[in-house]
Amino acid sequence: MAQVSSIAEEQASTPLSPSKSVTLRIARFNPEHDSERKFMEFTIPYKKWTTVLDIILEVKKYFDHSVAVRYSCRQATCGSCGMKINGKPMLACFTKITELDSDVITVEPMNNFPIIRDLAVRFERLFESHHKIKPYLIRDDSEITSNEKEFLQSPKEVEQYIQFANCIKCGLCNSACPTMATDSSFVGPQALAQAYRYVADSRDKGKNSRLKIIDESHGIWRCHFAGSCSQVCPKGVDPAMGIQLLRGYLLGFRS
Amino acid sequence: MTDSIEFDLIICGSGLAGLRAAIEAAKKNSKIKIGIVSKVQVMRSHSVSAEGGTAGVLFEDEGDSIESHIYDTVKGSDFLADQDVAKRLCDKISKEIRQLEHWGMPWSRRNDGRIDQRNFGGYSFPRASYASDKVGFFMMQTLYDTCQKFDNIEYLNEWFVTSIIHDGYKFMGITAIEISSGNFYQIKGKAMIIATGGAGRLYSFATYALSSTPDGLDMAYRAGMALKDMEFVQFHPTGILPSGILITEGARGEGGYLLNNKGERFMEKYAAGMMELAPRDIVSRAIMTEIDEGNGFKHETGVDCMKLDLRHLGDEKIKEKLGGIREISIKFSGIDPAKEVLDIRPVCHYMMGGIHTNIDGATELQGVWAAGEAACNGVHGSNRLGANSTSECIVWGKITGSLAVDYIEKNTNSNLWPHHLVTLEETRIYDGIFRGKGDANPYEIRQELTDTMNDKAYVYRDEKNLVEGLKKVRQLKEQTWKHVDDSAKEYNTNFTNVMELDSMIRTTEIILIGAINRKESRGAHARTDYTKRDDTNFLHHTLAYYDPKEPIMKTHPVTITNYQPVERKY
Amino acid sequence: MEHRDENKEGIGGMINPRRYGIERVAYLLMRLSGLGLLAYFIGHIYETSLILKGEVGWSEFLELTQTTEGHVLLAIVIAMCVFHTVNGIRVMLGEGGVGVGKPARPDYPYIPASQNVKHKIGIYSAIVLAAIAMLYGLGVMFGE
Amino acid sequence: MSKMRESVIMKIHYGTALAAVALVAVHILMRLTLNFAESLEYENVIANYQFIPYAGMLEIILILLSIHGFNGLRVILLELKQGKVYEKAVSYGCVAAMVGLIAYGSRTILMVNMGMV
Numbered sequence A: 001m002a003q004v005s006s007i008a009e010e011q012a013s014t015p016l017s018p019s020k021s022v023t024l025r026i027a028r029f030n031p032e033h034d035s036e037r038k039f040m041e042f043t044i045p046y047k048k049w050t051t052v053l054d055i056i057l058e059v060k061k062y063f064d065h066s067v068a069v070r071y072s073c074r075q076a077t078c079g080s081c082g083m084k085i086n087g088k089p090m091l092a093c094f095t096k097i098t099e100l101d102s103d104v105i106t107v108e109p110m111n112n113f114p115i116i117r118d119l120a121v122r123f124e125r126l127f128e129s130h131h132k133i134k135p136y137l138i139r140d141d142s143e144i145t146s147n148e149k150e151f152l153q154s155p156k157e158v159e160q161y162i163q164f165a166n167c168i169k170c171g172l173c174n175s176a177c178p179t180m181a182t183d184s185s186f187v188g189p190q191a192l193a194q195a196y197r198y199v200a201d202s203r204d205k206g207k208n209s210r211l212k213i214i215d216e217s218h219g220i221w222r223c224h225f226a227g228s229c230s231q232v233c234p235k236g237v238d239p240a241m242g243i244q245l246l247r248g249y250l251l252g253f254r255s
Numbered sequence B: 001m002t003d004s005i006e007f008d009l010i011i012c013g014s015g016l017a018g019l020r021a022a023i024e025a026a027k028k029n030s031k032i033k034i035g036i037v038s039k040v041q042v043m044r045s046h047s048v049s050a051e052g053g054t055a056g057v058l059f060e061d062e063g064d065s066i067e068s069h070i071y072d073t074v075k076g077s078d079f080l081a082d083q084d085v086a087k088r089l090c091d092k093i094s095k096e097i098r099q100l101e102h103w104g105m106p107w108s109r110r111n112d113g114r115i116d117q118r119n120f121g122g123y124s125f126p127r128a129s130y131a132s133d134k135v136g137f138f139m140m141q142t143l144y145d146t147c148q149k150f151d152n153i154e155y156l157n158e159w160f161v162t163s164i165i166h167d168g169y170k171f172m173g174i175t176a177i178e179i180s181s182g183n184f185y186q187i188k189g190k191a192m193i194i195a196t197g198g199a200g201r202l203y204s205f206a207t208y209a210l211s212s213t214p215d216g217l218d219m220a221y222r223a224g225m226a227l228k229d230m231e232f233v234q235f236h237p238t239g240i241l242p243s244g245i246l247i248t249e250g251a252r253g254e255g256g257y258l259l260n261n262k263g264e265r266f267m268e269k270y271a272a273g274m275m276e277l278a279p280r281d282i283v284s285r286a287i288m289t290e291i292d293e294g295n296g297f298k299h300e301t302g303v304d305c306m307k308l309d310l311r312h313l314g315d316e317k318i319k320e321k322l323g324g325i326r327e328i329s330i331k332f333s334g335i336d337p338a339k340e341v342l343d344i345r346p347v348c349h350y351m352m353g354g355i356h357t358n359i360d361g362a363t364e365l366q367g368v369w370a371a372g373e374a375a376c377n378g379v380h381g382s383n384r385l386g387a388n389s390t391s392e393c394i395v396w397g398k399i400t401g402s403l404a405v406d407y408i409e410k411n412t413n414s415n416l417w418p419h420h421l422v423t424l425e426e427t428r429i430y431d432g433i434f435r436g437k438g439d440a441n442p443y444e445i446r447q448e449l450t451d452t453m454n455d456k457a458y459v460y461r462d463e464k465n466l467v468e469g470l471k472k473v474r475q476l477k478e479q480t481w482k483h484v485d486d487s488a489k490e491y492n493t494n495f496t497n498v499m500e501l502d503s504m505i506r507t508t509e510i511i512l513i514g515a516i517n518r519k520e521s522r523g524a525h526a527r528t529d530y531t532k533r534d535d536t537n538f539l540h541h542t543l544a545y546y547d548p549k550e551p552i553m554k555t556h557p558v559t560i561t562n563y564q565p566v567e568r569k570y
Numbered sequence C: 001m002e003h004r005d006e007n008k009e010g011i012g013g014m015i016n017p018r019r020y021g022i023e024r025v026a027y028l029l030m031r032l033s034g035l036g037l038l039a040y041f042i043g044h045i046y047e048t049s050l051i052l053k054g055e056v057g058w059s060e061f062l063e064l065t066q067t068t069e070g071h072v073l074l075a076i077v078i079a080m081c082v083f084h085t086v087n088g089i090r091v092m093l094g095e096g097g098v099g100v101g102k103p104a105r106p107d108y109p110y111i112p113a114s115q116n117v118k119h120k121i122g123i124y125s126a127i128v129l130a131a132i133a134m135l136y137g138l139g140v141m142f143g144e
Numbered sequence D: 001m002s003k004m005r006e007s008v009i010m011k012i013h014y015g016t017a018l019a020a021v022a023l024v025a026v027h028i029l030m031r032l033t034l035n036f037a038e039s040l041e042y043e044n045v046i047a048n049y050q051f052i053p054y055a056g057m058l059e060i061i062l063i064l065l066s067i068h069g070f071n072g073l074r075v076i077l078l079e080l081k082q083g084k085v086y087e088k089a090v091s092y093g094c095v096a097a098m099v100g101l102i103a104y105g106s107r108t109i110l111m112v113n114m115g116m117v
């Protein structure tokens, strides 16, 4: 039967075509045991579609089982695999080796998140901030009664918020933001963009209560429109835009 | 002493089914304590990858009917669906789609403001509600965000559940490892909902998230519950090469063509009525037949494939309705679908089988329900229609959430906590796995195992290959892979990976034995040595019960209400 | 709660202008110029208070500022002032939601609309104007 | 100030900046109306101070920029480090410095204006 040729999506051991190699440097650090971060180096062959996540998992499988890294979907929709790749926060599964244009790839845990071990970081703060801005439609009739129809919404109205709804909570924006670099209490671009996502939804009636939540000393005002959040966002969310539009309400530019 | 936590309701799994159940339970009774225990963080569950749509009748005023949805589902299932269950799904889902909308779901809309629907395989009406091509992601977001309204839901993010504790007939709790700290816990509870999703990573070429392994199925199996219909594994016709990431059926729903190397829309030969929008089992078989007849292409990795052509849809339509797969194909395959055709091949995509439940999602163990892909309530029979799975997750998430609360309100846990079972489990995983010894690399074993499944139990199956596959699996099982080289406690995914492998080996055995036993072709189970459906001998579900040596296989009747099996033509 | 090292990037990360484009340079210059101006402002209030010491005190102070260092310092203050003002107006507009683009369906490859030419032009013109003003100031001061 | 809503404070921050743009422009232009060095001669400066509208403007600039500048400093300091005590100290410290600077500057303006030199 012709169907038996297996496909090595989880990476076959024998490469099918001659391929180039890259040096992968992985930051290793277990705060419970180690006093400092060390780097381990591996030389890994790659092909044109190989991603950084692929080679990290290659290392985990064949060289060192103990690499701690978070991953799941491998298609840039689950937001697990954010890390610092050659100095910038990116999704490992959404970054091809060929795009990096470098023979050495250094992967480190994302900044501004506490390290659990190696590349895996804690997300509690991001989840809490997200929770804080009331990320749901606020209105009294959001529980449906038996034969009720949908709330009508035109494609144009959907367009007002859909881009912000694309956020996968990967935290790259929070890792790139200059305020987050020093401020442990800042709500952060991820949550602020989500606040705008709901405010901009024509079905929502919770604008005022949300504005009140983010109008505090470590709220929206700690954003200085540096824009780095938008530059690293892998999903085109453009949190910087959402935040400034949201602030427009507070400054009275918009109503 | 093992650390202990207590909840009223334990939900294992934070995908669509788990979150929907949590909301229902939290809403119904704000006093009960709900714990969502999941080995990934809440928003990282596999469900976020669902792309194409959620089926449900919304336009009865424009000619659609629930009756038709039921029949399409039953016919799609090759008549192995339990028809009362299919009816329940189709009756309930329309309201659920609107409920999601009321919670903020960004469904794509028609110009008149109503929720839009698109064509999907096997349906006689455009019935799949969609949100561009990220329906699962947006549904997950809507549910996760709605969960934030409730104070009685707690999230145990990245906790690996290892076993179910019960006293022989009634649920008592679970054991789990907190991955970040490596600590082992017993979690007591009055009721449990298993929503651990599918196990498609049993195949190396799969659309699934890398975390989709059969741990949940296996823990239920080990606890004495039956696994049902495991031989039915759905192969989606269009997995993109080389990654295996899904190109949604919505791509064909919007008008995409499948082409062979003669440039023909070959589906004409196999399903002239529905063409590319025939159910998945039929399209996948057609692709493999074409390839076997020499009408396929070779991908640069050396793999046989077929082409999916979306160019005629135009750039704007692709951006608007298929933005996600556009991103995927440009990024991972370097192909812009508006300009070039895509290389695709059938790919492991869904498990029709799962934990045996009744129409309410109740398992054989009192106090335990199962919902979503992990459950097998019989709604999909031998072949699920596209867009019916997210629907199923929502409907039974809600049903089980509500029933579990009723149960909790009526029952108190008076029995003595079975400490010895916890100790037994601790021994199993720490002495048997964590501190095990051996030379075999568990990751290589996993690779071989999943490659074997790909080779031996793919779209077309036969006795010889299946038996060889089973032999291979048993060989692998005997090797010394049960050891964890990473000795640290914190975030030890080496440990969880080996535990996943442990459950994978048991589950593949069940799939292969079920497939060997079913000497007919039905739905997703297509045998070249028994090419016809055999309703006299095989119109029944398969059950597998745990035995340390080998699964005990049984059968279970199919519920037929209105529709007698007929030959399936599209 | 126990203290956890948050692995924050710290001041070094906050001020590093090399990774995220001109917007991040503007952010840094805005902060530096703000602080610089504040320092100058405090100094300026102090120096003008010297006038209370009568003509002699004032002239002594004037002489101090007439040195080369004084001129250069003043030129930098002029540059900071112009940059901070022009960029400040840009930032104020942006932060009020003006010129940051319209929400729209994002298409891959994603280009964030808020990081648009209008704002880039704003930043560059702030820098250029600051440079011109500084040169002009130097011209006036050293031209005598 | 620490009890004010952050939006009120920041509106003041922006407002003072905008107002300052105009006034500082006037202030600098005044330096350039005569030639620069001349404008700084003792008599001219004293004359300026004693011209009441100009002195008033200086006072306003003083207040605006003190508010703006020290609030800017407060913002930076708040972002640098967190903690209840620290943040309180920053807020009150900045207000105190602001008030101090305004007082000190006003003293100059007032005394020169009233011819007390």
Ligand SMILES: Cc1cc2nc3c(=O)[nH]c(=O)nc-3n(C[C@H](O)[C@H](O)[C@H](O)COP(=O)(O)OP(=O)(O)OC[C@H]3O[C@@H](n4cnc5c(N)ncnc54)[C@H](O)[C@@H]3O)c2cc1C
Pocket (backbone or CB within 6 Å): B012, B013, B014, B015, B016, B017, B018, B037, B038, B039, B040, B045, B046, B047, B048, B049, B050, B051, B052, B053, B054, B055, B135, B136, B159, B160, B161, B162, B195, B196, B197, B198, B207, B208, B209, B211, B212, B213, B215, B216, B246, B248, B349, B350, B371, B372, B373, B374, B386, B387, B388, B389, B390, B391, B393
């Ligand atoms: C690529 C793709 C596209 C799809 N598109 C569609 C579509 O368009 N329409 C449609 O109807 N269906 C679609 N499906 C099917 C559908 O997405 C899934 O069936 C559905 O999402 C399953 O949801 P779930 O809630 O059952 O489980 P999942 O979302 O798979 O969640 C499983 C959960 O269980 C947890 N878990 C597992 N094991 C353990 C353990 N040992 N301990 C603790 N937690 C554990 C996991 O962490 C996870 O949270 C698609 C499937 C795939 C693969």
Ligand code: HEM
Pocket (backbone or CB within 6 Å): A223, A224, A225, C030, C031, C033, C034, C035, C037, C038, C039, C041, C084, C085, C086, C088, C089, C091, C092, D014, D017, D018, D020, D021, D024, D065, D066, D068, D069, D070, D071, D072, D073, D075, D076
């Ligand atoms: C006259 C024109 C001025 C304008 C239009 C202006 C505008 C601004 C704006 C909009 C900000 C906020 C920046 C942000 O949110 O990131 C700011 C910050 C600041 N300003 Fe000004 N300003 C002016 C003059 C001054 C002067 C004269 C001083 C000094 C006394 C000063 C000191 C500061 C400081 C210290 C900051 C904080 C820096 C920061 O947060 O980035 N400004 N200014």
Ligand code: SF4
Pocket (backbone or CB within 6 Å): A166, A167, A168, A169, A170, A171, A172, A173, A174, A189, A190, A193, A229, A232, A233, A234, A235, A236, A237, A238, A239
């Ligand atoms: S806004 Fe973008 S970068 Fe930030 S968490 Fe969401 S997807 Fe990630």
Ligand code: F3S
Pocket (backbone or CB within 6 Å): A176, A177, A178, A179, A180, A188, A189, A222, A223, A224, A225, A226, A227, A228, A229, A230, A239, A240, A243
């Ligand atoms: S990077 Fe930070 S400063 Fe604002 S625009 Fe983005 S949140």
Ligand code: FES
Pocket (backbone or CB within 6 Å): A070, A071, A072, A073, A074, A075, A076, A077, A078, A079, A080, A081, A082, A091, A092, A093, A094
């Ligand atoms: S693995 Fe899911 S985003 Fe990378």
